[in-house]
Amino acid sequence: MAAPELSALSEQFTRIKELTVIPEKGLEEVDRVPRVHDLQSAGEPGPADSHEPLQALPLEQRLELVETPAEGHEHIFTLQAVQLASGDLELLSTGWLDAEHVQEMQEAEGGLPSLLWLEEGPQQGAPQCVALSVQEELSPLQELERVQFHLLEESLAVVREDLQPVGSLPESSGLTKFEKGQEKDQPAAEQGGAQRAERQFFLVEAWPGDGGRDEIVLTISTLNVEEQIEEPALGQANIENTSSVKKQRKTKGTKQTYRCDICMFTSSRISSLNRHMRIHTSEKPHMCHLCLRTFRTVTLLRNHINTHTGTRPHKCADCDMAFVTSGELVRHRRYKHTHEKPFKCSMCAYASVEASKLKRHVRSHTGERPFQCLLCSYASKDTYKLKRHMRTHSGEKPYECHICHARFTQSGTMKMHILQKHSENVPKYQCPHCDTLIARKSDLRVHVRNLHTYHATEIRCRYCPAAFHERYALVQHQKTHKNEKRFKCPHCSYASKQERHLVVHVRTHTGEKPFACSACPKHFRQKTLLDAHVKKHHDLDISPAVHECPVCGRGFSSWSTVHRHLKKCDSAPGTSSPSGKGRRTRKRKQEASRAAGEDDATVEEEQFQGEAAPMDHEEATAGSGSLEEDLTCEMIFNMMVK
DNA sequence: ACATACAACGCCCTCTGCTGGCTTTTG
DNA sequence: ACAAAAGCCAGCAGAGGGCGTTGTATGT
Numbered sequence: 001m002a003a004p005e006l007s008a009l010s011e012q013f014t015r016i017k018e019l020t021v022i023p024e025k026g027l028e029e030v031d032r033v034p035r036v037h038d039l040q041s042a043g044e045p046g047p048a049d050s051h052e053p054l055q056a057l058p059l060e061q062r063l064e065l066v067e068t069p070a071e072g073h074e075h076i077f078t079l080q081a082v083q084l085a086s087g088d089l090e091l092l093s094t095g096w097l098d099a100e101h102v103q104e105m106q107e108a109e110g111g112l113p114s115l116l117w118l119e120e121g122p123q124q125g126a127p128q129c130v131a132l133s134v135q136e137e138l139s140p141l142q143e144l145e146r147v148q149f150h151l152l153e154e155s156l157a158v159v160r161e162d163l164q165p166v167g168s169l170p171e172s173s174g175l176t177k178f179e180k181g182q183e184k185d186q187p188a189a190e191q192g193g194a195q196r197a198e199r200q201f202f203l204v205e206a207w208p209g210d211g212g213r214d215e216i217v218l219t220i221s222t223l224n225v226e227e228q229i230e231e232p233a234l235g236q237a238n239i240e241n242t243s244s245v246k247k248q249r250k251t252k253g254t255k256q257t258y259r260c261d262i263c264m265f266t267s268s269r270i271s272s273l274n275r276h277m278r279i280h281t282s283e284k285p286h287m288c289h290l291c292l293r294t295f296r297t298v299t300l301l302r303n304h305i306n307t308h309t310g311t312r313p314h315k316c317a318d319c320d321m322a323f324v325t326s327g328e329l330v331r332h333r334r335y336k337h338t339h340e341k342p343f344k345c346s347m348c349a350y351a352s353v354e355a356s357k358l359k360r361h362v363r364s365h366t367g368e369r370p371f372q373c374l375l376c377s378y379a380s381k382d383t384y385k386l387k388r389h390m391r392t393h394s395g396e397k398p399y400e401c402h403i404c405h406a407r408f409t410q411s412g413t414m415k416m417h418i419l420q421k422h423s424e425n426v427p428k429y430q431c432p433h434c435d436t437l438i439a440r441k442s443d444l445r446v447h448v449r450n451l452h453t454y455h456a457t458e459i460r461c462r463y464c465p466a467a468f469h470e471r472y473a474l475v476q477h478q479k480t481h482k483n484e485k486r487f488k489c490p491h492c493s494y495a496s497k498q499e500r501h502l503v504v505h506v507r508t509h510t511g512e513k514p515f516a517c518s519a520c521p522k523h524f525r526q527k528t529l530l531d532a533h534v535k536k537h538h539d540l541d542i543s544p545a546v547h548e549c550p551v552c553g554r555g556f557s558s559w560s561t562v563h564r565h566l567k568k569c570d571s572a573p574g575t576s577s578p579s580g581k582g583r584r585t586r587k588r589k590q591e592a593s594r595a596a597g598e599d600d601a602t603v604e605e606e607q608f609q610g611e612a613a614p615m616d617h618e619e620a621t622a623g624s625g626s627l628e629e630d631l632t633c634e635m636i637f638n639m640m641v642k
Numbered sequence: 643a644c645a646t647a648c649a650a651c652g653c654c655c656t657c658t659g660c661t662g663g664c665t666t667t668t669g
Numbered sequence: 670a671c672a673a674a675a676g677c678c679a680g681c682a683g684a685g686g687g688c689g690t691t692g693t694a695t696g697t
Contacts, residue, residue: 033648300691309692321688328688335687350685356650357685384653385682392681406679409650412656413679420678436676443676475674478669496696548661558678568673 416440434472451475 005227020577095273117516132529210404286301287294290308303324304310312322314329318337324408332354334340341351343358347365352358360382363369371386376395380386388410391397397407399414405423408414420426420439428437429444433452438444459474468474491509504526513523514531524530 295691305688325691327648328690330647332688352685353646353687354650356652357687359650361685366691381683384655385650385684387653388681409680410682412658413656413681415656417679438675439677442661443678446658446661447675 031297095533099372137609270419286298288304288308290305296306300311306324306497306514312324314324314326315322316329316332318333321329321332321336323332331353341353343353343355344351345361347362350358350361352361363381369381371381372379373386373389373393375390378386378388378389392410397409399408399411401405401408401414401417401422403418406414408417425459426439428439429441430437430451431444433448436444436447438447452470455469455471456470460467460528461474461478463478466477468477489509491506507525513525515524517523517528517530517533517538522533524533
């Protein structure tokens with residue numbers, strides 16, 4: 001076989017097979033064949049001098065070279081030299097390496113050596129070899145560009161002495177492969193069964209693949225051999241184990257069970273057991289030529305390659321979806337079309353399409369959190385949540401708003417951001433208990449929780465004895481007190497909405513004037529009045545405004561003074577103040593009231609109800625003019641207009 | 643060898659809901 | 670001006686849906 005170019009790797013598959021069970025049928029036959037140590041004793045190179053090539057033998061002789069060690073010698077390896085002829089590959093020689101030789105090599109080389117066979121085959125010049133390292137990996141067959149590497153078991157083992165290959169071998173099968181049906185037809189009891197102990201050995205084989213492919217099959221096997229104990233009285237029980245392959249035969253004619261030594265697997269068929277045994281090796285002989293991943297089976301490789309090529313042969317009849325495997329299609333149909341959910345939770349009504357989903361769901365009942373964060377105490381119920389959580393440590397914000405480029409840790413957060421900040425028709429959530437509209441559902445829930453939750457203990461109104469169990473009702477109730485004149489004067493009928501107004505008012509009864517001017521002996525009931533006084537009489541920076549009497553033209557500092565003057569002026573009617581003056585004055589008063597801490601409502605209230613705290617003359621002249629004064633002026637103005 | 647069914651794990655997504663900081667409104 | 674209340678907002682986690690992929694068992 002010509003060495004394939006790397007570029008042609010996709011054309012070549014190299015398989016590595018488990019050794020199949022050697023039938024006991026061949027046991028007697030192999031006793032005839034020469035043994036390695038016999039060959040060695042005859043001066044022929046053998047595995048003992050392992051760097052010497054095995055003698056090349058014609059193909060027709062190869063079976064006879066498959067030999068068993070002499071009694072007392074324990075096999076470690078079966079080694080086969082192969083010829084790599086063009087387009088074909090032949091088994092040329094095999095030989096046993098027994099424990100004695102290994103021990104010698106260990107002593108000589110300080111460990112198990114690498115073994116190498118190089119020899120000329122019957123076809124001159126054809127390259128041929130098997131290279132094997134017993135401790136590390138299998139070295140490639142020479143002349144092949146690629147061979148799978150696999151660890152060999154390091155454990156030295158003993159071999160069953162009676163394990164032997166079959167007498168005839170199909171070219172595509174291993175030397176020691178069972179013949180079809182053999183495993184069932186040959187009860188071990190018929191094989192004679194000396195007592196056997198648990199033993200182990202390795203077997204290496206290489207041969208061309210089948211199916212016309214450019215394929216090399218390389219078999220590396222570890223055989224565990226359990227010695228049989230003959231129980232003639234029961235007429236049964238010839239048990240044969242191969243590496244982990246344990247074949248149990250109870251009685252002749254009863255169904256046989258083949259049990260895996262490594263796991264609980266059992267099968268009624270040896271072929272199934274042999275196939276199963278592959279899962280206990282790391283062998284993945286099928287390599288994807290696109291990404292170099294390897295797989296155990298051709299089917300897996302094919303599915304994998306389909307993921308590269310996008311080939312999706314399984315199409316859904318009800319939608320446009322298509323899948324690589326039939327299983328995916330079935331699952332998809334359950335999710336999207338049939339809604340069949342076979343996995344049902346025993347603790348709630350949850351059911352799922354997949355078992356893994358039920359398993360995940362059950363953790364919400366059990367509280368199990370198998371995925372622990374290494375950086376904090378958080379643990380999650382599934383891997384994704386842990387991965388998402390890790391962003392809180394890394395600061396990673398993988399999601400970016402395409403409009404404002406703000407970044408977010410979760411896609412849902414970004415989605416909400418875009419909806420609330422960059423969308424035109426932002427949805428609002430109506431509170432079912434009141435008129436409140438809230439942008440987010442979760443915030444509406446907070447609103448309901450805070451304002452509409454029933455409280456066992458009553459919440460009392462700040463202004464009256466009313467009490468409520470719901471905060472919203474309390475707030476609404478308290479708003480009804482807003483326009484109430486709750487603060488009533490004990491001396492008269494005066495009432496105000498704000499307590500501070502009542503305080504000022506009561507001073508009119510008590511005569512208290514707590515605000516003293518620092519520049520003159522005057523005292524005032526309100527700070528605002530004091531400020532106005534200081535501004536008018538003691539602030540040199542302020543030039544007093546001149547207001548002319550419309551009757552006599554005399555100048556005054558304020559309209560209120562003009563008003564008072566008009567009362568005395570003989571030529572009162574017929575004069576006029578500037579248009580809109582009354583409104584502007586009112587406005588000024590409102591501003592002054594605001595400066596004094598009164599709200600507009602209070603001003604208006606005092607305007608129209610005439611219940612303002614009464615001012616004495618000096619207060620009236622100190623300020624910017626009272627409402628009464630302004631109204632009088634306006635009345636005068638109106639009279640003049642008429 | 644091949645197809646098929648099924649299992650298992652992983653990844654990513656959406657929806658949901660809570661939390662706490664920030665901002666605005668209200669008193 | 671201030672504090673409290675209420676809404677806004679991003680961060681974060683819980684739960685579950687759906688699909689991708691690989692592995693195993695089994696029948697033909």
